[in-house]
Amino acid sequence: MELVKIYQCLCDVTRLRLLHVLTQGPLCVCDFQTVLAEPQVKISKHLGYLRTRGLVEATRRGNWMVYALPAKPSAELRANLACLQDCVAEDARFQRDLARLRRLDSTCAVAKAGGVSAPATGRKRCC
């Protein structure tokens, strides 16, 4: 039963946060680390979990692995992702993730515009 598999994926906070962030667009592991503020192993493992179950897709882009929601999500997945978004609309933790994502995106945009070569931390971005 496809649906149960979806719920199994949804029943961990980290995975919920991953999927929630992914509704905003594809992202690589290192950016997830920043956005969720969780260690690499944790992120990577949960993405792997989601991937083997078909809830996310991954493509390599040089050193980076970019994860995204499936190109053609099943009706069940679509319904549940929509439901999830609804449910966390007012949840502080999930909104904090989105805030950090936006911050990431904006520094990325600046970098793209040639404004600065790299953020103060010296961390390389994979924009």
Add this chain to the structure above:
Amino acid sequence: MELVKIYQCLCDVTRLRLLHVLTQGPLCVCDFQTVLAEPQVKISKHLGYLRTRGLVEATRRGNWMVYALPAKPSAELRANLACLQDCVAEDARFQRDLARLRRLDSTCAVAKAGGVSAPATGRKRCC
């Protein structure tokens, strides 16, 4: 996080079926046994699981324990139950459960009307 708890409850087929049937109205354990065609222990344990997590409520009625969805479900629960109903609308297994439930209800109605005292099987109902 309330939401995760809900998903944890939803990630087992038996519990999904229980909740799905409950959207049609309260039911006692023995009727669940008939409707789901699953052993008593299984039904009872999963209902217990749901109960301790607040997804269902129980009231004793003589020998019978009648389970029902919460009188005031949280917004998250309501959203997810609606989503669930949507998702299983065309699923054979879940619809079979509903069919058996209706059959139960009708024999119950007959019994109430004084038509027959008990079904052919001799099984007592808790209508």
Add this chain to the structure above:
DNA sequence: GATCTATATTCTTATATGGGAATACGGTCG
């Protein structure tokens, strides 16, 4: 009070899970 009925609980076993530390792997760049 003895018995029956519906339901819950305990015990056991097998399996899945989440997390972290350390390590392996695939690509890139000098």
Add this chain to the structure above:
DNA sequence: CGACCGTATTCCCATATAAGAATATAGATC
């Protein structure tokens, strides 16, 4: 080719889970 970076995997531990058999409990009925 060798160092480096981002990511995945392995190993280990603690904990949760599902299922069934057997047993206990609460309430009804005679």
